[in-house]
Amino acid sequence: METKKIFIVLGIIVLIVVGYFYVYAKGLGSMYVVSNKADESPFFMTIEPIVIKNILLPKGTKITYKKQYFWEKNEQKKLLDEKNILSISFKEVISWGGVPITSINKFFNPDMIGFSVYADFTKLDKNKETEFSNLWQSCNKALAIKVKDINDWSFNKENILDTQGCGRNNRHFNEDLAQQSFLNNLHAELMKIKD
Numbered sequence: 001m002e003t004k005k006i007f008i009v010l011g012i013i014v015l016i017v018v019g020y021f022y023v024y025a026k027g028l029g030s031m032y033v034v035s036n037k038a039d040e041s042p043f044f045m046t047i048e049p050i051v052i053k054n055i056l057l058p059k060g061t062k063i064t065y066k067k068q069y070f071w072e073k074n075e076q077k078k079l080l081d082e083k084n085i086l087s088i089s090f091k092e093v094i095s096w097g098g099v100p101i102t103s104i105n106k107f108f109n110p111d112m113i114g115f116s117v118y119a120d121f122t123k124l125d126k127n128k129e130t131e132f133s134n135l136w137q138s139c140n141k142a143l144a145i146k147v148k149d150i151n152d153w154s155f156n157k158e159n160i161l162d163t164q165g166c167g168r169n170n171r172h173f174n175e176d177l178a179q180q181s182f183l184n185n186l187h188a189e190l191m192k193i194k195d
Contacts, residue, residue: 040073041065042080052082053104053153060091088153093123097155097193099133100124104153105142113150114164116142132189135182139167143186155193163187 046061057063066084067073086106093100100123105116121137136143144165152159163186164171169179 040067041086042067042072042074042076044076044079050079052079052088053085053151054156055088055094055104055154057088058090058092058094062089062091063087064089082151093120095155097132097190098128098130099136106150107144112146112164113148114144114146114161115150115153116144118142130189130193132186132193135186135189136166139169139182141167144170157191157193160190163190 041064043062043064046057046059046063048059050057052063063079063085064087065072065076065080066086068081068084072080087103089103090101093102095101096104096117096119099119099121101117102120103118105118107114107116119136119142121133121140124133124137142165143163145160146162146164147159148161149159162171163183166183166186169182169186171180171183173179
């Protein structure tokens with residue numbers, strides 16, 4: 001009788017271990033699927049030059065949108081609502097403040113009104129360097145711009161309120177005077193640009 005009880009207890013332990021292993025493996029599998037799932041965000045590729053967010057977009061520009069409806073995923077046949085644009089990626093660089101840029105992304109935080117501009121300094125003509133481009137290049141990261149009107153992503157100095165960040169320099173770290181000074185200088189030089 002004791003042997004039968006031992007086998008029953010061992011059977012229960014084996015079932016519990018197998019059950020935990022199954023749940024663990026299933027959890028790992030679902031994490032893999034989620035982390036490796038293709039981005040299905042709706043996007044539109046421009047087929048001709050068009051003005052969006054006050055920027056003349058060349059043919060081949062990718063406009064990515066926030067998904068509004070379940071059927072809006074992957075490439076779209078027509079432009080979607082401009083207010084839902086998350087990013088604009090250029091097939092070839094365009095000039096923004098005299099700097100060649102590759103893309104512009106809306107801030108993820110809905111409380112912040114602005115966007116980040118990504119430069120390609122390898123395409124910057126040495127004869128067109130400015131103090132603004134040199135400061136931006138020194139932090140070698142996206143330039144975070146705070147604006148009045150989120151519908152204008154152009155280099156419109158009347159719309160630009162501030163430079164929120166560049167690399168490790170960030171307005172959120174307002175106790176760091178060196179970072180604030182860098183961003184103040186960057187913003188002042190940005191305002192001098194005639195683009």
